[in-house]
Amino acid sequence: MKKTRITFTEEELKYLEHILWHFSDYMGYDDRPGHGLGVLKEYREFSEDKKRVINILAGRLRRTWRKLITNSDGEGLQDSNKKGGAG
Numbered sequence: 001m002k003k004t005r006i007t008f009t010e011e012e013l014k015y016l017e018h019i020l021w022h023f024s025d026y027m028g029y030d031d032r033p034g035h036g037l038g039v040l041k042e043y044r045e046f047s048e049d050k051k052r053v054i055n056i057l058a059g060r061l062r063r064t065w066r067k068l069i070t071n072s073d074g075e076g077l078q079d080s081n082k083k084g085g086a087g
Helices: 010-027 037-045 048-071 078-082
Strands: none
Touching: 010 037, 010 048
């Protein structure tokens, strides 16, 4: 599997870690209010500035992923992307 290096600001890394941590809680069926999806729903109430940071980060990750699958030999989630799935 090919590796890619991505740099983050401290703020971007903070949000990415927090989102992934609570997403993994959700995947593990942790439905307590202070965990998983309960926490992720709070992102809807963020200020526009904080939402902008997260949206820019999401766009950077998406463009990096799309560039990788365009230049790859067809491995990974490329097929699910065509179907509107993960990635």
